[in-house]
Amino acid sequence: MDAGCAAYRGNVTFRVPLQVRSYELDALGHVNHAVYHQYGEVARVAGFQAAGCDWDALVARRMAPVLLSTTVNFRRELRADEHVEASCEAKFGSGKSFHLDTVITKADGTISADITCVLGLMDLEARKLVADPKSVLESFGFDAEILAPGS
Numbered sequence: 001m002d003a004g005c006a007a008y009r010g011n012v013t014f015r016v017p018l019q020v021r022s023y024e025l026d027a028l029g030h031v032n033h034a035v036y037h038q039y040g041e042v043a044r045v046a047g048f049q050a051a052g053c054d055w056d057a058l059v060a061r062r063m064a065p066v067l068l069s070t071t072v073n074f075r076r077e078l079r080a081d082e083h084v085e086a087s088c089e090a091k092f093g094s095g096k097s098f099h100l101d102t103v104i105t106k107a108d109g110t111i112s113a114d115i116t117c118v119l120g121l122m123d124l125e126a127r128k129l130v131a132d133p134k135s136v137l138e139s140f141g142f143d144a145e146i147l148a149p150g151s
Contacts (some may be wrong), residue, residue, distance in 0.1 A: 013086040014147055015105075016046045024081045030077035037070060039086045040115040042104040047088030047100070051146040059142045062124040065133075068097060069118045076112045083107045090147035096120050096129040100147070 016041055026032040048055065048065075058064065078084060084104050091099040102115040120132035130136050134144060 014043075014047045014050055014088045016043050016088070018042065018084050018086055020078050020080055020082045020084065021036055025080055030079055033072070033074070036072045036104065036113050036115060039084075039104055040070065040072075040117060042116070043086035043088040043102045044100050047090070047093070047147050049144070051090075051143045051144040053137060054140045058137075061140075063130070063136065063140075064122055064124055065119050066122045066129075067117060068120055071116045073114050073116075074112075075114070076106065076110050078106070078112050080105070084112060090144060092134040092144065092148060096131055096133065098133055 004134070024031050024035040044065075053122070079115050084106055085100075087103045089099075089101050091101065096109055097118050097120045100117045100119055104112040104115070119133075120129035121136055122128065123130055134142075138144060
């Protein structure tokens with residue numbers, strides 16, 4: 001796990017610290033809407049690493065997570081040099097898709113945004129989603145308990 005990442009138990013299982021950079025701002029002086037998607041991606045990638053998923057082995061076996069949809073709800077603006085945390089929480093069901101959700105939280109505990117993502121695990125040869133993504137991910141070392149407590 002990265003030195004800058006920390007795993008937590010409780011309501012949010014995993015968080016990664018981020019600092020708002022001046023080049024991420026729009027003309028109004030707050031974080032551009034597209035940057036929130038990047039923050040979510042940082043949390044998802046770091047979360048997969050923290051959960052122990054062997055990414056190289058996954059790709060070598062021609063499997064990869066694919067983003068099917070993403071929605072951002074903007075709550076409070078972020079400005080240059082603010083320190084935030086981006087969480088990553090997995091929610092698996094019985095179908096081919098699963099959720100990896102992110103909450104962007106300011107240093108004072110205020111929620112800046114929440115991001116809901118639906119993903120699938122694609123078999124890159126067949127170009128189809130696998131039927132049980134959680135089990136396949138676990139076969140590559142993914143510890144669902146890190147990102148989805150009680151799963």
